[in-house]
Amino acid sequence: MKKLFYFIIILIxxxxxxxSEEDKTNYGTNEGSASSPVELTVGTAKSGSVGRTGYSYxxxxxxxxxxxxxxxxxxxxxxxxxxxxxxxxxQLYSNSGYTSSSWIDSESCxxxxxxxxxxxxxxxxxxxxxxxxxxxxxxxxxxxxxxxxEGSKNNPVELTLSTAHTSGTIDNIWxxxxxxxSYxxxxxxxxxxxxxxxxxSDSLDCILYSNSAFSTQVNSSYNNCTAGNNxxxxxxxxxxxxxxxxxxxxxxxxxxxSTTAKTTTYDNMTVAPEG
Numbered sequence: 001m002k003k004l005f006y007f008i009i010i011l012i013x014x015x016x017x018x019x020s021e022e023d024k025t026n027y028g029t030n031e032g033s034a035s036s037p038v039e040l041t042v043g044t045a046k047s048g049s050v051g052r053t054g055y056s057y058x059x060x061x062x063x064x065x066x067x068x069x070x071x072x073x074x075x076x077x078x079x080x081x082x083x084x085x086x087x088x089x090x091q092l093y094s095n096s097g098y099t100s101s102s103w104i105d106s107e108s109c110x111x112x113x114x115x116x117x118x119x120x121x122x123x124x125x126x127x128x129x130x131x132x133x134x135x136x137x138x139x140x141x142x143x144x145x146x147x148x149x150e151g152s153k154n155n156p157v158e159l160t161l162s163t164a165h166t167s168g169t170i171d172n173i174w175x176x177x178x179x180x181x182s183y184x185x186x187x188x189x190x191x192x193x194x195x196x197x198x199x200x201s202d203s204l205d206c207i208l209y210s211n212s213a214f215s216t217q218v219n220s221s222y223n224n225c226t227a228g229n230n231x232x233x234x235x236x237x238x239x240x241x242x243x244x245x246x247x248x249x250x251x252x253x254x255x256x257x258s259t260t261a262k263t264t265t266y267d268n269m270t271v272a273p274e275g
Contacts, residue, residue, distance in 0.1 A: 026137040037129060040060040050133060060130075062128065066122065066183075086110050150182040170204070182255070187250075193237075194244055206225035206231065
């Protein structure tokens with residue numbers, strides 16, 4: 001009987017010992033919630049953390065204007081990691097519902113990094129929402145910064161005819177028209193051909209659209225640029241000599257065609273009628 005009693009005592013202490021070992025796991029701390037995210041100020045670092053289960057939630061407003069934004073994750077430390085490839089996984093949403101319909105982009109990294117939310121440029125003075133998960137207990141410093149690309153599909157930069165737009169910039173993140181673009185619009189005065197010219201030392205490319213969704217090209221045979229330095233193009237409308245329509249808004253997307261990630265500055269960007 002005594003042997004049975006001692007055996008039961010040993011099992012109890014053994015179970016306690018196992019529980020104690022499990023409790024040593026660092027589960028970390030999540031910040032914010034879907035309904036009450038922590039607010040980040042663009043350009044200001046914020047120390048934070050995310051646990052190995054659940055999410056941390058943040059929001060920021062694009063008060064610096066429409067364009068592309070990036071997230072700098074610094075001082076990244078992970079404890080009790082359970083994945084060797086990534087430390088954090090970050091998703092960007094256009095509203096606090098965090099639904100698939102409001103999802104914009106997702107990025108991840110293992111060590112200190114800069115994440116480029118490059119699927120679409122962000123609109124002006126609008127709240128955006130970050131959902132961060134950790135592959136372990138993670139601590140970090142977060143800084144949201146305005147990138148170099150200008151405008152967005154909903155808030156393109158308006159060009160005044162025959163007036164130079166100076167110090168234009170674009171972040172050439174990938175060699176694809178879907179990334180690192182700047183968005184512009186202009187309104188024609190009369191039916192005419194209109195010429196785009198600018199000074200750019202890095203290769204750029206462009207497409208002209210007839211709608212604000214930047215989805216309907218104005219006949220690509222006559223109105224798409226040829227990538228190059230000092231970009232120049234005459235927009236002739238739907239035919240080679242028909243010209244653009246009078247008193248009509250047109251929409252222009254410009255992107256970097258270099259395979260090297262860089263910020264390109266261009267000057268004297270001008271759209272003018274041929275006359």
